Amino acid sequence: MKVQAGTAPKACIVASGLHAKHDLGGHPENKRRINSIWDALRVGELLSQVKVLEAQPLRSDELTLVHDPLYVRWLQELAQTAPQMIGGDTYIAKDTYEAAAWSAGCAVGGLEAIMDGEVRRAFALCRPPGHHAFRDRAMGFCFFNNVAIAARVAQVRFSLAKVAIIDWDVHHGNGTQAIFYDDPSVLFVSLHQHPAYPGTGLAHETGAGAGQGFTLNIPLPSGSTDSDYLANMLEIVLPKLDAFRPELILVSAGQDALAEDPLAGMELTPQVYAVMTRELMRVADCHAEGRMLMCLEGGYHLAQQAQAVRAIIEALAE
Numbered sequence: 001m002k003v004q005a006g007t008a009p010k011a012c013i014v015a016s017g018l019h020a021k022h023d024l025g026g027h028p029e030n031k032r033r034i035n036s037i038w039d040a041l042r043v044g045e046l047l048s049q050v051k052v053l054e055a056q057p058l059r060s061d062e063l064t065l066v067h068d069p070l071y072v073r074w075l076q077e078l079a080q081t082a083p084q085m086i087g088g089d090t091y092i093a094k095d096t097y098e099a100a101a102w103s104a105g106c107a108v109g110g111l112e113a114i115m116d117g118e119v120r121r122a123f124a125l126c127r128p129p130g131h132h133a134f135r136d137r138a139m140g141f142c143f144f145n146n147v148a149i150a151a152r153v154a155q156v157r158f159s160l161a162k163v164a165i166i167d168w169d170v171h172h173g174n175g176t177q178a179i180f181y182d183d184p185s186v187l188f189v190s191l192h193q194h195p196a197y198p199g200t201g202l203a204h205e206t207g208a209g210a211g212q213g214f215t216l217n218i219p220l221p222s223g224s225t226d227s228d229y230l231a232n233m234l235e236i237v238l239p240k241l242d243a244f245r246p247e248l249i250l251v252s253a254g255q256d257a258l259a260e261d262p263l264a265g266m267e268l269t270p271q272v273y274a275v276m277t278r279e280l281m282r283v284a285d286c287h288a289e290g291r292m293l294m295c296l297e298g299g300y301h302l303a304q305q306a307q308a309v310r311a312i313i314e315a316l317a318e
């Protein structure tokens with residue numbers, strides 16, 4: 001892929017060095033996840049073909065578009081008595097609140113770059129991840145639901161009516177699903193391993209009330225491959241998106257369905273993530289004036305995750 005001289009980059013990466021303040025040696029969700037991605041991105045000329053933006057601080061009222069103000073304050077205060085564990089798997093460090101707020105700031109920064117017309121597509125290097133975070137609860141290494149906050153900011157600040165979220169993290173995006181379960185303005189689609197953590201995301205979970213039919217779960221057995229994912233994308237996900245006609249595509253981009261990932265049992269290759277990205281880019285071009293924002297979620301095999309993210313960003317830059 002080559003960007004012609006004089007052509008503005010079509011994509012940006014948004015990041016914040018503050019993620020490193022949320023870290024616990026020996027825990028799979030650690031700062032080396034982002035550092036290894038940067039190592040992979042620095043090879044060759046890729047970084048000259050995209051914009052690289054520093055995240056901006058999140059507006060104080062934008063966290064509470066999704067999260068309960070009492071929960072936000074609880075997390076802020078909990079960080080003062082760190083380190084500690086919540087729920088057995090999620091650690092809180094001294095600066096976790098700050099890192100989590102800036103992680104959401106990466107997502108919103110990517111959205112702003114798209115909505116301001118600076119780029120068509122963005123990849124937000126969000127860490128800590130977000131898709132297991134509920135309105136009022138941290139869970140599964142997640143504190144603030146980055147992709148959900150981006151969806152709400154798109155609707156409230158940028159007046160987009162319909163937003164689609166595609167979650168291909170190997171774990172079901174239970175927090176995101178819960179936040180939008182009764183909301184027909186946000187289509188939530190999740191492909192995930194089942195049975196697996198967190199245990200939700202069965203096919204019969206399709207939304208409630210006015211949101212009935214706007215949640216689509218595709219549970220897949222352990223051992224699923226590139227061709228299984230592509231078949232589901234082409235036969236189920238893309239037609240659903242075409243029918244919904246989103247004005248913005250958000251992706252909860254967790255690359256833990258990779259074959260080497262230590263926390264799951266899928267068999268994907270890094271390259272298939274680029275193929276799925278291009279399919280979604282086509283939908284974004286068709287319905288959303290190209291607008292597509294991807295937010296990093298899980299992915300715990302450092303080298304393979306980094307390869308997959310690089311492949312995704314190469315596709316976004318085309």
Ligand SMILES: [Zn+2]
Nearest residue numbers: 169171256298
């Ligand atoms: Zn995951």
